[in-house]
Amino acid sequence: MKENHKERYPLVSILIPTYNRPHYFELALTSALQQTYPNIEILVGDDSSNEDTANLVQTKYLPSHSNITFIRNQRTLGLLDNSLSLFEKANGDYINYLMDDDLFYPEKIEKMMAYFLIDHNEELSLVTSCRNLINENGIPLPDGQLNPKISKKDTIASGIEMGNQVLINCHNYIGEPTTPLFRKQDLTEPFGTLKGRRYHFSVDMATWIVLLSKGNVAYISEPLSCFRLHRDQQLQSYTKQVDGIEDLTHLVITAKQYGFLQKREEWEQAIIEALNWIQKGFLYYRKDNTEIKNRLLQCQELVHKELTSH
Template identity: 60%
Template sequence: MDYNETYPLVSILIPTYNRPEYFRLALNSALAQTYPNIEIIIGDDSTDNKTQKLIEETYLPLYENLTYIRNQPALGQFENSLMLFDQAKGEYINFLMDDDLFYPEKIQKMMNFFIADKNEELTLVTSFRKFIDKEGIDLAGGPLNMKIYETDKIVSGIDLGNHILTSCHNYIGEPTTALFRKKTLTIPFGTLDGRIYNCSVDLATWIYLLSKGNAAYIAEPLSCFRLHAGQQYHTKLVEGVEDLTHLVTTSKKYGFLQYKQDRQQSLQKVFNWIINALMHQYHQAGEKGKVERLEQCLQVVQKELDLISF
C-alpha cells in the first residue's frame, strides 16, 4: 500500500505574532508528534525579527518538513490563517495557535479515526483539552472546559451542533483543538454565510463542518489552551456577541435548530449574553458605538424570539 494512503499528509498550520517564547514551545510540540507524515507551515506576522531568527538558526536547518513564511507587510490574523490554509498540501488540517500546545500523540490518535472512516462520513475530530496558565501550569476544570462525553465517541454533526448552539458553548474547542478534512471546508476558515467572524472564528468553521457530516470526540486531553493576558478575546466582548448573534440566527439554513424548542432555547441564551454585555458596558460607561452595536444585536434576537412566539 502507498505510504500516503496509509498515512495521509497532515498540515499543522501555525500563525504567529510577536510571541517567540510561546511560539517555540508550540512548534516543539508540533515537531514531537508521533504521526509520521506531517508538514508544518508557519506564517509570521511579527513586527520584529526574533521569531525569524529563532526559526532560521535553530529549526530550518534540521527539519525538511518545516516551511517558514515571513509576511511583509503583516497580513493580520484572519488573512494569515487563510494564507496558511491555501499553502497547505495536506489532506487534513490542524491549526496550532502560537501560545497553545499539542500532546505528542494528538495527530496520531485523531488520524486513527479518519483512517478508519472509509466512507468519509467524518468531517472533524476533536478532544478534551486542558487549560494552562501563562507559565504552563494546569488550571482546574470548570464550566468553560467540560467533557462532552466520558468515553471516545462518534456523533452526528447536527446533534453536536445543536448542543453547541442551545448552550452557546464551544464544546469542540479552539482552532488548536480540532483536526479536519481540508476538502470539506469549501468556505474561508473563520466565516459563515459570507460573514467574516471577528472573535468566534472557530465556531463559525466548526458549525459549517458539522453541517457536512459526523464528528469524533476523544475523551482524553490531546492539547492545551493557554490563558494569559495577551489574548485578544479579553477585549472582544462586543465582537463575540455579534458573532454569536449571527451564528444562532444563521444556523437554521445549515440544518441546525430545526425544532422550535431548540431555536427558542438558543436565542434566549444569546439574549441573556447580550443583556449581560450591555450591563457591563453601562457599568463601565462604555463607548456609545459599542452600546449601539449590542442594542442592534438585541433587536435582531428579540425579533426572532417574537416570530417564534406567534
Template identity: 40%
Template sequence: MEWPLVSIVIPAYNRPHTLQIAIDSVLEQTYPNIEIIICDDSTNNGVQEMLNPYLHSFPQIKYYKNGRNLFLENWHKCFDLASGEYINYLMDDDVFHKEKIEKMIYFFNEFENITLVTSYRQTINESGEFLPPIHATTRLYQETRILDGKMLANVALTRCQNVIGEPTTVLFKKRDIIERFGVYKGKQYSLINDLAAWLSLLSKGKAVYISEALSYFRLHPNQNNNTLGLNAFSEWLDIMIASREDGFLDTNELYKTALHSYRERIKGYPQFVEDIKRIEKLLKTLD
C-alpha cells in the same frame, strides 16, 4: 494504517517563546507524516530569529514572513500554503499532546463520513501548569463518542459557547472547507471564525469527540480572546440565525434556547441593545 500528510498551520504573531513550545510539541508527534506551515504576522523579527536553527534542522518546517500585517488573511495564507490532505491549526500559544494527530487520524481511517475530530482540551497557564476548565472547555463526555454533526453543533449554539474547541483542538480534511476558513453562509467571521468553520464542517457529516486531553489551551493576559473581550459575542446572533439554513437549531425549542442563552450573555451591556431588540422580534415569531 495509511499515513496521509497532515499540515499543521500556525498563524504566528509576536510570541516566539510559546511558539517554540508549540513547534516542539508538533515535532514530538508520534504520527510520522507532518509538515509545519508558519506564516508570521509579527511586528518584529523575534519569531524569525527563534526559528532560524529549526529551519536548518527540520525540512518539514516552512516559514513565511509577511510584508505587512494580514490578520485574518494570514489564516487563509496558512491554509492555501498547506499541502496536506488534513489540516490542524495550531495557535502559537497552545500545545499538542504527542499522540494528538495519530489518535485523531485513526477515526478518519476507520469510520465513514467523519468531517471533524475534536477532543477535550486541558487549560494551562503561562507556565504550562494545568488550570481548572472554564465553561467552554468542560469535558463534554466521559467517553469517546462519534456524534451526528448537527447534534454537536446544537450543543454549542444552544449554550452560546464554543464547546467544540479552539482552532488548535480540531483536525479536519482540507477539501471539506469549501469556503475560506471562518466563512459561513458567505460571511467571514473574525471573532468566532473557528466556530464558523466547525459549523460548515458539521453540516456535511459526523464528528468525533475524544474524551482525553489531546491539546492544551493556554490562558494568559495577552491572548487574543482577552483582548477582544465582550466584542467576541457580537457575531453569535448572526451565526445562530444563519445556522438554521443548514438544519441546525431545527426546532423552535432549540432556537429559543439558543436565543435565550445569547440574551443572558449580553444582558446589561449597552452596546448590545440592538441585539436584544432583534432577539425579542425573533422570539415573537416563534410563539
C-alpha cells in the same frame, strides 16, 4: 516516502500563525515536531513586527527539518488573514491549526487521524478532544467552564446534534482552533466565515458550524492539547466581548440555514440564550460607551426581528 506509505498515512498540515511570541511559539513548534504521526508538514506564518521569530526558525529549525515551511509575511496580516493564508498554502488532506501559545501532546495527530483512517470514514467531518488548560508558565490549571468534557468516554456523534448543543448553550464544546482536526475539502467557506460574514471573535465557532453541518464528529475524552491562558490574550477586552456577542447573534440566526435548530424548542432555546448574552453585555460592558451600547442594540433588534418572523 513510498507511495503506499502516503496512501496509508495521508498528509496532515499543521498550521501555526504567529505574532511576536518567539518563546511561546518555539514551545508550540516543538510540540508539533514531536508528533508520532509519520506524515506531517508544518506551515508557519510569521506576522511579527520584528525578526526574532524569523531568526529563530531560520537558524535553529529549517536546516534540520525539511517538513517546515516558513512564511515571513511582507506586511502584518492580522490573525485571521494569516490563518487563511496558511490554509490556502497547505498541501495536506487534513488540517490542524496550532495557535502559537498552545501545545500539542505527542500522539494528538496520530490518535485523531485514526478515526479518519478507519474504513476511510467519509461520514466524519471533524475530530476533537478534551483539552487541558495551562497558565503562562505552562503550569496546569483546574478544569472549568472553558473546557467541559463532552463525554466521559470516546464517542462519535451527529454533527447536527453536536452543533445544536453548541448553539443552545452558546458554548464552544469543540474547542479553540488548536483542538480539532478536520478534512480540508470539507471546509467549503473560508476559515472564520459563516454565510459570507467574517467573524471577529468566535472565528472558530463559525468554522465548526460549517464542518458539523457536513457529517459526524468524533470526540476523544483524553486531553490531546493544551490551551494557554495568559495576560497577553484579548479575551477580557470589552471590544472583543462585544465582537463575540455580535458573532453569536449571527451564528444563532444563521444556523438554521445549515440544518441546525430545526425543532422549534431548540431554536427557541438558542434565541433565548443569545438574548441572555446581549443582556449581559448591557449590564457589564462599559455602560458609558455609546458605540458599544449601539452595537448591542443592533444585536437585540436582529434577534427580535428573527423572533417576529417566526
